[in-house]
Amino acid sequence: MSRRASLWVGWIFATLVAVGVVLTWMTVGGDRKVLLAGEMTDAHHQIELACESCHAAPVFASAAAAKKALNKACRNCHEDELKDGDDSHPRKSFRNPRMAAYWEKLDARFCTSCHEEHRPEITLTGAVTVAADFCVACHSEGEQDVRKNRPSHAGLTFETCASAGCHNYHDNTALYADFLVDHADQPWLVPDPVHVLSARQRSQEPASEATLERADAMAPPDALNEQATLDHWAGSGHAAAGVNCAACHAPEVEAGAPLSDIEAAWVSAPPRTVCRDCHKVEARTFALGRHGMRQHPEVSGPRDATGSAVGDVLPEAIMAWLSDAPHPAHMTVREARVPMRGAAADQSLDCGTCHQPHAVDTKRAAVEACTSCHDDLHSRAYVGSPHHALWLAEVSGDAAAGTGVSCATCHMFKAKRRGRIVTSHNQNDGLRPNEKMIRPVCLDCHGLGFAIDALADDDLVAGNFRGRPTNHVESIEWAVRHAASADRDEDR
Amino acid sequence: MLTFTEQLVLLLNDEDGAPLPIRHDVAACALTGAVLLDLAFDYRIDTDLDALVVHDPTPTGHPVLDRLLVRIADGSEALDTRTWIEVLSAEEGTAIRDETQANLVERGVLTVRKSRIPWVRSRRYPSRDGKTATEIRAEIANVLGSDEIPDPRDVALVSLLDACEILPEIFPRQEMDDVRPRIAQLRKMELIGREVAGAIADIERLVIQAVRARAAQFQRLLLVLSSVGCVAALAILLAPSVPVGEQFGANFLVDLWFDNVWRQWSGYVLLGLSGAALLAVLLMMVRPIVRLGGYNWWRLAHVVLGIGALLAVFVHTGFRLGTHLNAALMVCFLAALIFGGLAGICSNAAGPLRRMGVSPQMRTIPMRLHILALCPLPALLIVHVLVVYLY
Numbered sequence: 001m002s003r004r005a006s007l008w009v010g011w012i013f014a015t016l017v018a019v020g021v022v023l024t025w026m027t028v029g030g031d032r033k034v035l036l037a038g039e040m041t042d043a044h045h046q047i048e049l050a051c052e053s054c055h056a057a058p059v060f061a062s063a064a065a066a067k068k069a070l071n072k073a074c075r076n077c078h079e080d081e082l083k084d085g086d087d088s089h090p091r092k093s094f095r096n097p098r099m100a101a102y103w104e105k106l107d108a109r110f111c112t113s114c115h116e117e118h119r120p121e122i123t124l125t126g127a128v129t130v131a132a133d134f135c136v137a138c139h140s141e142g143e144q145d146v147r148k149n150r151p152s153h154a155g156l157t158f159e160t161c162a163s164a165g166c167h168n169y170h171d172n173t174a175l176y177a178d179f180l181v182d183h184a185d186q187p188w189l190v191p192d193p194v195h196v197l198s199a200r201q202r203s204q205e206p207a208s209e210a211t212l213e214r215a216d217a218m219a220p221p222d223a224l225n226e227q228a229t230l231d232h233w234a235g236s237g238h239a240a241a242g243v244n245c246a247a248c249h250a251p252e253v254e255a256g257a258p259l260s261d262i263e264a265a266w267v268s269a270p271p272r273t274v275c276r277d278c279h280k281v282e283a284r285t286f287a288l289g290r291h292g293m294r295q296h297p298e299v300s301g302p303r304d305a306t307g308s309a310v311g312d313v314l315p316e317a318i319m320a321w322l323s324d325a326p327h328p329a330h331m332t333v334r335e336a337r338v339p340m341r342g343a344a345a346d347q348s349l350d351c352g353t354c355h356q357p358h359a360v361d362t363k364r365a366a367v368e369a370c371t372s373c374h375d376d377l378h379s380r381a382y383v384g385s386p387h388h389a390l391w392l393a394e395v396s397g398d399a400a401a402g403t404g405v406s407c408a409t410c411h412m413f414k415a416k417r418r419g420r421i422v423t424s425h426n427q428n429d430g431l432r433p434n435e436k437m438i439r440p441v442c443l444d445c446h447g448l449g450f451a452i453d454a455l456a457d458d459d460l461v462a463g464n465f466r467g468r469p470t471n472h473v474e475s476i477e478w479a480v481r482h483a484a485s486a487d488r489d490e491d492r
Numbered sequence: 493m494l495t496f497t498e499q500l501v502l503l504l505n506d507e508d509g510a511p512l513p514i515r516h517d518v519a520a521c522a523l524t525g526a527v528l529l530d531l532a533f534d535y536r537i538d539t540d541l542d543a544l545v546v547h548d549p550t551p552t553g554h555p556v557l558d559r560l561l562v563r564i565a566d567g568s569e570a571l572d573t574r575t576w577i578e579v580l581s582a583e584e585g586t587a588i589r590d591e592t593q594a595n596l597v598e599r600g601v602l603t604v605r606k607s608r609i610p611w612v613r614s615r616r617y618p619s620r621d622g623k624t625a626t627e628i629r630a631e632i633a634n635v636l637g638s639d640e641i642p643d644p645r646d647v648a649l650v651s652l653l654d655a656c657e658i659l660p661e662i663f664p665r666q667e668m669d670d671v672r673p674r675i676a677q678l679r680k681m682e683l684i685g686r687e688v689a690g691a692i693a694d695i696e697r698l699v700i701q702a703v704r705a706r707a708a709q710f711q712r713l714l715l716v717l718s719s720v721g722c723v724a725a726l727a728i729l730l731a732p733s734v735p736v737g738e739q740f741g742a743n744f745l746v747d748l749w750f751d752n753v754w755r756q757w758s759g760y761v762l763l764g765l766s767g768a769a770l771l772a773v774l775l776m777m778v779r780p781i782v783r784l785g786g787y788n789w790w791r792l793a794h795v796v797l798g799i800g801a802l803l804a805v806f807v808h809t810g811f812r813l814g815t816h817l818n819a820a821l822m823v824c825f826l827a828a829l830i831f832g833g834l835a836g837i838c839s840n841a842a843g844p845l846r847r848m849g850v851s852p853q854m855r856t857i858p859m860r861l862h863i864l865a866l867c868p869l870p871a872l873l874i875v876h877v878l879v880v881y882l883y
Contacts, residue, residue, distance in 0.1 A: 011867055018871040019878075026882050034816045035879050055883045063752075121812070122736065122750060129750075131740035158740070 186447025199402025210242030509618030520585020525699025722833025
């Protein structure tokens, strides 16, 4: 064979091999990072290699089927959040054929109409990939023309709709007209400001008969010799609630089992899954936020190449090479896209990161755990802020429970579930847009007008609310005027 | 003994007697020059400052030479040599070739082979004994391969063949690189000036100038297009992406660069243009096809399609290089275009580059890199398309 022919043959062979390898990565298993078509949004970058979480359609599915599966994947993770947020534009409203005229303008039946992944250049805050004035699509003509419906909006342009303090597409729990009118004329600070649910949670005393003392600890002798650990446990909520060592270190052993059984089943470093057995709500909500989203049940795991069609054909070594690497179970601080402390870069995020396993000190978890990693302006400004001063007063016992404002107070909502106050561990729930925290947090202490103004003031947020808002959002005044005008029309 | 004109006609055909892919006007100019050189070597014509004059109207015995000698002698006004070359090239080029081939057939040097394909009226003129053209090529190879002082006729023929770019058809690329210094040496020998009348030197110089001027038209065009392509590809690689605007609604740029349907269309146009550019090169290796227009037209087609692909890249990406595999694809593609443009510059500005001291080996580097950058493209393109459809 001539040199030229050899080169042609070699090139064709190399091309086929390269295509074959990548095709196998796509359909069977292997590292697919090189195939990413664009940088992922901050919301999903942690799960960028769990492709099937979103691309759930079978290989070579039609475009329509792929789109349908993609949008279903969005709802699998975000539907509950939208329901909780009292979605202003629910999907079901747009599925009505009556709304067909709007589908051409902006098809709100599909999440991907506004939120496309792998489009970093056109991705705005909230992973929105349509222009900021997208409201113009439906609200600029006909019955929905806000400039006619609301005289106050006559001179406004559509890129200002989603300005802080005005409107959000999905979550408007604190921004709809009736709520604004009902909370007009509130003072900036209510008398006796206290975060009610925090106060009630902190005042919840465990049943005294269940409380365990240091001497009640049941553990192998070696473990009992760790005095500091034992002291931590004895002062923890676990001991107060009657949770003995075996509950975590020998979870398979039934309560009341003899020490010999506990010793036999003892695990020195129990997996974090034992936390989930008791703290179900906390574990579930942890997986909804960015701290724990890799543990979300809808996030796909690595593909098992051995179970594929070629699994029985190819040698084991090749199958091992083709298999997906295990997806990391936890987010690490290094991977965060917000400013973080360099010293914490290798820290991975699970229960023990914020909660010391034995001390279970929620006060530490509420502030120090956050500030030990986060290094953005808002976090750095917290120490020394008015909210921090209140927190220190509460922690020291100088102020009543619930009067302090920790990081967790604002970013980890509390809710009453089945008679018990639980803490949501989805720390993103009140962010993007930050008006989501007005009702569950801010209004316990502040008036609505002040809260809207404060959250709309980026500098004030960055400075962790040292001072007063410099701009005023006129939402409440407009809503009051509109209500008065509507009342007058009704009277006529 | 064969005349210049006869030798050139033989060399303008390949071994099968089919015409080489030499531009028609270049071949016509070279044949006119060969006729004038024949007449000059036979002391029939001479040149002075203002005109080409007939020195001796006696027929030479060669029908083509004699017909043109009569035409020059009967000229109503005195024209200078350059003008005669222009006039005769335009009006007699085809006739010189046809008549010379017919004459060689008559003399038994060539045979005629008509096309066997119905309605196709092409003719080939293969050598009857298979020797004559081969001997001429061997003689040229001998002149170029030795250090001996050659016959002035051989020097004139080599210069003419070089000007017409027929030599690369006779010698493989590697051998051409080897004989280039010898060709340059022959040009400097001024044998003609010493041993024969100055008219021959004038005619040869003017013919070569005219031939080069015709070839240079194409070269200039290819040089400009190659340079444009090279700079444009570099700009795409270095320029920031074109912003798409921030208005909702009929935003053409957003549709163009972010809508999947638009991107599919622009992608397939890009694929088509790239494939066509590649096809143009592959077809240049198929002699029967390249005869349709000659090498230069296929080279032009390749360059124009390359520039079209460059525009399609812009339409497809808007200067966005992408990430990961897409970035690799984009870099390879642009590298292929940049080095392709540089190869075009090296090929079409060979003279100036030679004078600047750029060696032939160095001039081939862009072409090698062009090919190297093209190698991974099919695999990257297939994967790119697969990713789009599988995810």
